[in-house]
Amino acid sequence: MTNYQKMLKDPSTLRIFFSSPFGGMEEEREELTRRYFPHINHICNSRGVQFVAVDMRWGITTESSASAQVINLCLKELDRSDMFIGFFGQRYGWHGVDDAALQENFDNATSAYPWVSSVRDKSVTELEFIHGHLNNPGSLPAYLCFRDKAYDAKICEEARKKGDKKMVFKYSPESDHAAELLDDLKHRCKDTESLTLGVDLCYKNPKEGAELMFKAIHQHLTKYLMISSVHVVQEDRQALAKSLHGAFLANKVKLYEGGDHYITQLMKNVDAEPPVPYLVTGPAGCGKSALVCNWLHKLMQNPAYSHCCVVHHFVGCARDSARIQSILTRVTEELEEKVEELKSGESNSHGDSKKEGSDDVRELMRKLSVVLDRLTSLGKQPVVVIDGLGNVKKSSKAEKAVYWLPTFPKQAVLVVSTKQSDEDIIDELKRRDFSVIDLPPLDLDTQRVICVNTLRMAGKELSPAQVDKVVQAKQTENALFMKIVLNELVSFGYFRLLDKKIDSLVSCQSVHDLFM
Known part of the structure; x- marks a missing residue:
């Protein structure tokens, strides 16, 4: 070999x-x-x-x-x-x-x-x-x-x-x-x-x-x-979770079009004095995660932001990632890890976040607040992203929306996302003075670029008439719908039936219909 x-x-x-x-x-x-x-x-x-x-x-x-x-x-x-x-x-x-x-x-x-x-x-x-x-x-x-x-x-x-x-x-x-x-x-x-x-x-x-x-x-x-x-199974829980969340981010930055001005808006917010918390919202499948991930990628790749300590959590991408306790624990542990790196082996007299056993939400909120304060006191700027708030598991129907999300220190950056239909979450975050990015449907030019470039990555090319048929369908204004359609076309094996396949896909009225 x-x-x-x-x-x-x-x-x-x-x-x-x-x-x-x-x-x-x-x-x-x-x-x-x-x-x-x-x-x-x-x-x-x-x-x-x-x-x-x-x-x-x-x-x-x-x-x-x-x-x-x-x-x-x-x-x-x-x-x-x-x-x-x-x-x-x-x-x-x-x-x-x-x-x-x-x-x-x-x-x-x-x-x-x-x-x-x-x-x-x-x-x-x-x-x-x-x-x-x-x-x-x-x-x-x-x-x-x-x-x-x-x-x-x-x-x-x-x-x-x-x-x-x-x-x-x-x-x-x-x-x-x-x-x-x-x-x-x-x-x-x-x-x-x-x-x-x-x-x-x-x-x-x-x-x-x-x-x-x-x-x-x-x-x-x-x-x-x-x-x-x-080897993955043998990794410890924290390292495995970090790997899966990192993989989710990496998979969202392969191809991104149409949101550069939103990325610029989020970058400027990091530089603001003080930054404000941000909510990214829009219909299901409109590209909220893709926007957040591409902004994070740009932030982490830019040496000018080396002072930022970034932690990202994508609800649903790993086991237990939708539990409130899991979210708070994981974000706190990753930030505490960054504190320890900065302290370079100094004794950790504030090691609350490393204590095992606590599953109390209020106590976990306190620990997160403590570690955020410690990072800012060390001259670092915490940047925390929680994507998919609407998918967080509730303990009861009467539970107040995002009650578990603490107020962040003045210099910290918090960016969250949720679906447009999660009205209780959106109302609560607006009450807390979150700035809102409301993503619109994809415009025709962006649809066309996504269609052509996605197929090109797979060594495929549609005729101009076939591209028009895909992008002029109302449903492909939705980024997820567009992605599924293109994935189906890439795996389709009969060239002479390609037009009929396109017709059948774009005639579907929702993402759910594509899987029927």
């Missing part, structure tokens, strides 16, 4: 390139998308990394295809990827030295990839295998697998009995020559097995193939790129 480079090309994103011919491999791709991609997403999200499945089944626009840029686009997406997963059935894919359109694609790719001129008889899928692995075995983590001929033969036999010529076409070699080229590719892959994550020459069926691919990916992620889940 080669000692693969352990750093991602983009530290915040894991890009895995999935390569196969289009026809006859739909079942593997659907199995991967529906069963295994959520697991990969979970592994990545728990470490603040975004998972992008690069899948060229669609995303090459009619314009790119007409200008013969298919090979260029595929190989460029591979250059951006961190892993290569290749799989074949019996079809070899688009190839032919006499195919004028394909040879024009070769012509256009030779300037960036001179080696393609020597393999003009190969299929586009084999070009991906060559560039992703065979040209430099071991440079990119790769898992390569080929489906058992017996599976395809059975499908073809059943299709012939039904007179289904399309199915026979998808599960048969294009020609004897194509079958020979595919067999040659298998042998070359097998010869380099020691420099891969694995090579399987005859997995039995699509479910087994998808499982093998996932196992190879999972093993690589836990061994080389991520911290094993076993």
Whole structure:
């Protein structure tokens, strides 16, 4: 096994390139998308990394295809990827030295990839295998697998009995020559097995193939790129919570559009004398968390604010994170940790926040106030963010809204968020003189930028007419609705049905309807 480079090309994103011919491999791709991609997403999200499945089944626009840029686009997406997963059935894919359109694609790719001129008889899928692995075995983590001929033969036999010529076409070699080229590719892959994550020459069926691919990916992620889940379990409670809240923040700063003026407003408030507490509100799914996280990211990355001691708590992102006692305890402990760092080992005569056993809300509020005062006395500016107040668990229906949130010292910064529908919380915070940022729906230009950039991150591109269809739907004014629609399109596997898929998604009237 080669000692693969352990750093991602983009530290915040894991890009895995999935390569196969289009026809006859739909079942593997659907199995991967529906069963295994959520697991990969979970592994990545728990470490603040975004998972992008690069899948060229669609995303090459009619314009790119007409200008013969298919090979260029595929190989460029591979250059951006961190892993290569290749799989074949019996079809070899688009190839032919006499195919004028394909040879024009070769012509256009030779300037960036001179080696393609020597393999003009190969299929586009084999070009991906060559560039992703065979040209430099071991440079990119790769898992390569080929489906058992017996599976395809059975499908073809059943299709012939039904007179289904399309199915026979998808599960048969294009020609004897194509079958020979595919067999040659298998042998070359097998010869380099020691420099891969694995090579399987005859997995039995699509479910087994998808499982093998996932196992190879999972093993690589836990061994080389991520911290094993076993180690996570062994971390202490405070460190694990800090890791999960940090991962939540990291996942919200990948792509953000349309709120720069709000970020500027929050930055100016940190500099104000004195700062005021802020409430960020708006409809569910409008981007409140994204705004808060991107402001925090900018604040923490700016050396001019090194005097700020930042603690962020995202209600619901970790176990027990919605309990009032858990929120107060965790925020207090993190601030106390910063005090201890500043004191550089001096005796801690005010160590109330470290005492175990107290679950009394009033006592926890007092401890938080004490540690906030200590930080300001040490010349630091506490910055506390609590995102999702409406999701905090109440002990009773009669409980007064946010009674547990103490008054902060004069120089401390407090920013909270809640849904527009949480009227009791909003009324109470306004009574306490919180300044309010009320997020509006996404405007059309912002929707368009989000749509194009999100798909581009996944190596996809819609036609202008398709983009218009997405952004002109009233429901995509909601950031969460837009995100779910785009995620569904990225994982959709049938290019010719893409317009119908877009229509079905934008016809949904709510986020809930998208999951029905």
